[in-house]
Amino acid sequence: MFFLRTQLMLLLVVWLGVNPIAAQGLRASTAFEIGPWTGSPVENDEDHGCSMSMKVSAKALLMVYANRNEAFTISLRNETWNFKKNDKIDGALLFNGSRYPLSSIEVTNPKVLTLHDGAEEEGPESLFRKSSTVEFRLGDERIIAKLRKSSAAADALWACAERK
Secondary structure (H helix, E strand, C coil): CCCCCCCCHHHHHHHCCCCHHHHHCCCHHHCEEECCEEEEECCCCCCCCEEEEEECCCCEEEEEEECCCCCEEEEEEECCCCCCCCCCCCEEEEECCEEECCCEEEEEECCEEEEECCCCCCCCHHHHHHCCEEEEEECCEEEEEECCCHHHHHHHHHHHHCCC
16 A cells, blocks of 8 residues: 555555554654544655544545645545546535535545645635534535544644654
8 A cells, every 4th residue: 555656545544444553654653633533644745744534424534634835635535436537526515514615626546535625825724623514515415524623633633744
């Protein structure tokens, strides 16, 4: 799994239920667990990124990636999805019921979608921190996550990304 070049490599390890610290030989001091969120550095990420995830349901996972270049990217994994790399995805992201503008949705792998907003600054982070729910809509499908402890988890994610 170490050959994957995207920041979602660690997130897949987390989803598969493997301990990311043991699996990647990372120091436990850079990993964190806050409420429903678990996170740690992404191995071999030249941008020194970290990722965190929370289980939304038995089949769905909400994931967030941040790095020293101020990226803050939201992804979702769903066991029922089976997308192809070039599929055109028309979904919607909502914070507390209000639609957040997305510039594109990338099929990272058949079960993972990465949401891009095209924002240079700020992006979805402030809404992620202060909202109580985030929802992803894809046709009739709804994935709704309660953002419990999201602000504290985002602080830990940034502290992880800014590590030396």
